[in-house]
Amino acid sequence: MRIGLLTESGIPYVGGDAGSWCDRLVRGLGQHEFDLYPLSRGERQEAEGRLPLPSQVTRVRTAPPRSPGRDGVVYGRRARRRFAECYADLVAALCAPASGDVPAEGRADVPGEASTGEADRFAGALYALAELARDEGGLTGALRSETAVHVLERACRAPGAPRPAHEARVPELLAMAAHLERALRPLSLDWYEDDRLGAVDLCHAASGGAAALAGLLARHFLGVPLLVTEYGARLRAYYLTDARTSPPVRSLLAAFHGRLAAETYRQASVITSGDAQVRRWQERCGAPRHKIRTVHPGLAAAPFAEVGEAPERGDPDTLVWVGRVAPAKDLVSLLHAFARVRAQEPGTRLRIVGGPSGPEGAAYLAHCKTLAARLFPAEAAGPRTAGGNPVSFEETGGPDLPSPADAYAAGAVTVLSSVVEEFPVSLAEAMLCGRATVSTDAGAVPEVLGGTGLVVPPRDPRALARACVALLRDPERRARLGAAARARALELFTAERNIAAFHGIYLEIVSHTPVRRVVLDAAGAPLPFGAPAEAHVPGRWAHAAARGRGTPGWAADAPARAAAPAPAAEGAR
Structure with a gap:
């Protein structure tokens, strides 16, 4: 069959958010054809290059980033009036209160609580805007016009609107309009024709949000069945967004993505989640239970096979942390816990392996290095030396740690200290390496471990240190937990299992879909x-x-x- 794979900065781009598992999926299903429809982040991503693609990829059609207000489309009077009416219905649905209690400040309505009438109003306005964009050749300029800002302001000032929206000032209204314009850019794409997405047997959206919106429009215009895969809850990200974003903007963004998620789930043939936590968010946003399948992210097991089959490899007195450095990983608690471990086991070392995630991660990494130097004043918190440093900050790719597998193999226990976590990929990799693990109870960690590692409360250095010391002192227990963890990871988290699951879902969807082509x-x-x-x-x-x-x-x-x-x-x- 022919699959239209919709990604948001994923395959074929290098380093895309969904690039790794999508690339493995496409390569593993050589019996099918794939048309790739990536939503590009911009010229910088294009400059970073693309992945080499297998022969089953028959087309790549990229959505180029648009400059605000430069789509060259000029609306006539009738089209402007039509846009104002449709856009007013859309933002009115976003600013409508939920049935029941008024939501707290800074929190948008949860779509599952909203009335059916408001959900239908949002969907009708969304499709009407898409049809307008199709008739007029684009929507970008209209969404950034003064008309859009005035319509948004009226909706925010309407009786019953949430308090954050009601208190929005001019800069916040402009920011809201800009965010909505970016979120609605898939409406202006030229993908929804018979010789484009109309030529595929089904659309597979590799994430919620913009990718799912493109699939939703293909479903609306062309009747193409839609499969939605979410390895992270998009709506949850907007509830936990940066505190520097004002409450009115957070409220509107959460409302929009909540309503969009509810409509996507209603129209999708099948919805897949990566773990039980994402599944709960999907159900809360209105996803019918009978449509949801849990498909864990698939990891390539071969790079970790050599380490996993040699469990005795590694320094028995070393703890290892592997991942992207960011505040949510809570390395501060890990360093405080390690200070307690050193007090009981003076010869223990800690190797922190991973680069920073963006500017915020770089600042956090610098803070952690400073903290390590203060906690261990006799030894600078730098690269590991022959004299022995208790803490080292390293990255893979060098002669000492050429690959992630070598990083996990460097120690006896792998530690995860996050306070917020989706699917813990580094934890699954450690399990494939047969490592004993100590993890905080965050996100899908307990589901992934399934009893094959120790779990402690987040932000509790004392409990984290106690669990680490217990495993450092008990090599037999480490071996038992590591073997059990590897067996579980090979059963549940391999790329082969992920590919087989999606192959079955593709066949299930097509078997219930009539052939549409004339x-x-x-x-x-x-x-x-x-x-x-x-x-x-x-x-x-x-x-x-x-x-x-x-x-x-x-x-x-x-x-x-x-x-x-x-x-x-x-x-x-």
């Missing part, structure tokens, strides 16, 4: 039974159906499709 003969007349239901199944009937295809959509991407073996590709589709 096949034309050489004269341009409809060809009855030109695309029968069996066209989804490899075999001679699929090849016969393929020979009758004459729609513009199939001819448009002929050069890209020529790279793949024709018989296998046609049969798979």
Whole structure:
């Protein structure tokens, strides 16, 4: 079959948020064809390059970043009036109070609590704006116009609007309008045609938000079934957003993404979550339980096989932390805990392996190095030396730690100290390496470990130190926990299991979806039974159906499709 994979800065870009698992998925399903529709972050991401793609990728169509107000579309009077009416309905649905109690300040309504009427109003306004963008050639300029700001202001000042929205000032209204314009950019794309997303058998959105919105519009305009995968709760991120963002802006963003999530879940054929925590958020936002499947992120097990099969490898007196340095990882508590560990086990070392995550992470890393120097004044908190440093800050890629597997192998116990965590990839990697682990009870950590490691409360250095000392003093227990952790990771968290799960979901969705394509003969007349239901199944009937295809959509991407073996590709589709 032919899959339209919708990503937000993911594959084919290097270092995209969803790039790794999407790349493994595409490469692992060689019997299918993939059309990639990535939403680009901008020129910088384009300059970083793209991943080499396998032959089953038949098309890559990127959404270029638009300059605000420069889409070249000029609305007439009737179109301006139509936009004002549709946009007013959209923002009124965002500013409407939930049924029941008025939400607390700084917190937007949870869509699951909203009335059906407001949900329908939001969906109707969203599709009406999409149809307007399709008729007029774009929506960017209208969304950044003064009309949009005035409509937004009226909605925020309306009776019953949430208090944060009601108190919004002019700078906050402008910021709200800018955020909504960015969130609604998929409405202005030219993807929703028969020879683009209309040519795929199903759309797979690799995340919520903008990627899911593009799939939602393909479902609305073209009837293409939609699969939504979320390895993190997008709405949760807006509740926990940076405190520097004002409450009115946070309120509006959370309301928009909540309403969008509810409509996406309502229209999707299947919804997948990476863990139980994301599943709970999905259900809270209105996702029907019968649509949700849990598909854990798949990791490549081969790079960790050598370390996992040699559990005795590693310094028995070393703790290892691996990840991207950020405040949510709470390395401060880890350093305080390590000071307690050193008091009981003076020969113990701590190796912190990982680079900073953005400017905030760089500042936090500098703070942690300063704290380490203060906690251990006799030894500078720098690279590990022959004389022995209790704490070292390192990155993989050097001669000492050439790969993440070598980082986990450097110690006897792997530590995770986060206060906020989604799916803990570093913890799953440590399990594949057969390491005993001490982790804080954050996010999906207990679900991932399943009893194969020690779990302590977050922000509790005393408990963290006690668990680390217990494992450092008991090598037999470390070996038992490490073996159990590796067996669990190989059973649940490998790329092969992830790929097999999605392959089954693809077949499930297509089996309930009628063939939508109208096949034309050489004269341009409809060809009855030109695309029968069996066209989804490899075999001679699929090849016969393929020979009758004459729609513009199939001819448009002929050069890209020529790279793949024709018989296998046609049969798979």
